[in-house]
Structures are given as structure tokens and as C-alpha cells.
Amino acid sequence: PPGTFNDGQSSSCSDCPSGEFSARGSSSCQYRASNCPPGMYSSGATCDSCPSGRYNDQAGQTSNAVCKTCVPGSKTNDYQSGCDDCQKGEYQDQSGQLTCKSCDAGTGNDQTGSTSDSACIDCTAGKFNVNSYTGICVDCEKGKYNDQEKQTDCKQCPDATYSDTLATLSVENCKNCPVGRFSGESTGRATFVLGSVDSCQKCPKGQYMD
Numbered sequence: 001p002p003g004t005f006n007d008g009q010s011s012s013c014s015d016c017p018s019g020e021f022s023a024r025g026s027s028s029c030q031y032r033a034s035n036c037p038p039g040m041y042s043s044g045a046t047c048d049s050c051p052s053g054r055y056n057d058q059a060g061q062t063s064n065a066v067c068k069t070c071v072p073g074s075k076t077n078d079y080q081s082g083c084d085d086c087q088k089g090e091y092q093d094q095s096g097q098l099t100c101k102s103c104d105a106g107t108g109n110d111q112t113g114s115t116s117d118s119a120c121i122d123c124t125a126g127k128f129n130v131n132s133y134t135g136i137c138v139d140c141e142k143g144k145y146n147d148q149e150k151q152t153d154c155k156q157c158p159d160a161t162y163s164d165t166l167a168t169l170s171v172e173n174c175k176n177c178p179v180g181r182f183s184g185e186s187t188g189r190a191t192f193v194l195g196s197v198d199s200c201q202k203c204p205k206g207q208y209m210d
Helices: none
Strands: 040-042 047-049 074-076 083-085
Touching: none
Parallel strands: none
Antiparallel strands: 040 047, 074 083
16 A cells, blocks of 8 residues: 555565655655655645545645546546546446446446446347456357347257357257267266257267167
């Protein structure tokens, strides 16, 4: 945090010596009260951080009046020295915030700096988004399909069928395995479970599929 440093010789941060100051994440205490780092300002004998949700992008400031507010679509960065745009899968509809809000699961947003949850669009059939981590809706993988909107997962093609294309829209698009091949679980002495059925496997020795 501000007022501490880590020179790489320790696993923890150490306090700056009296009269010396640092910005967050510093390896040394290179500032004095007469020249406070960005994100801070001088209150006389010390450097103080800007109020929560506000930032200062210049060194040597002497009043918290210089601390500015980040606009919607962004958040205050970790150093309080500027603003970072909200990332894909996020938005922020208020000013002066420390974090961005995440789109709901099953929705996606492929833009940065979004200012409203209206930027989060329902994933269409054939796509999914399990959470906002990726930010966008992605195609169902081969062997799976999705026939509904705003889904967090795709459905597996039934046994004895497969899908060799991405973003399959319906179970009707899962193709039947040809004679002598299978998908899903086989019967008999050997059992096989295929996680994503993008092709059909040959029957094991001693087994058949008609």
C-alpha cells in the first residue's frame, strides 16, 4: 500500500522511513512531503491518499481538491493515479467507483468502457457464457448444442450422435453415428464416455453397433 515499499528482498512490505513516502507497489520510498507521488497529496508533513474513488495523476500536489472523479465506464486504478476502462464483460453506470460491475451469467459484452448494463447482451442460441470472466459469448464446442438464449452451458449431443461443427443450434443438428461406430457410452465389457462428441468411435473388439 502507499507509504510502504518492497525492494524484492522480502516477501512482505516495509514501512517507509519517517519523512519519506511511496506510491502503491513501489520498490523504494522516493518521495517527500514536498513532492508527494501521483494518487496522493501533501497535507503538510505527510502525503495522504486521495479519497476513495478519486485519483490524482500528478506528483507534488498540495490539496485533495486536485483529486478527480473517474467517469462512468471506468474505475479508479489501484494506484489512485488515474482511471482504467471497464473491461469486456463489465460496465459501470456511476462515477467515482473502485470497481466495475459484472454482466450477468449467460450474457456477454465485447466492448470496453461500457456505461450501462444494456451493453450486456443475452447469448444467442448456439453460444454460452458461464460467467463474465471471458466477457463475451462463445460458441458451443463440437459435440454440443444450445437451443436457447442466455445459457451458461451447452448441452451434450445424445448417445449415438455427434456434431462436428461449432455453435450447433439444435439437437436435430446432431448427426447419427454410422453403423459400427458409437458415441457416449458403449455397452458390454468396456465403457467409454466422451466429453465432447465431435466424432464417432469404432466399436471395441468383441462389440458391434447396428
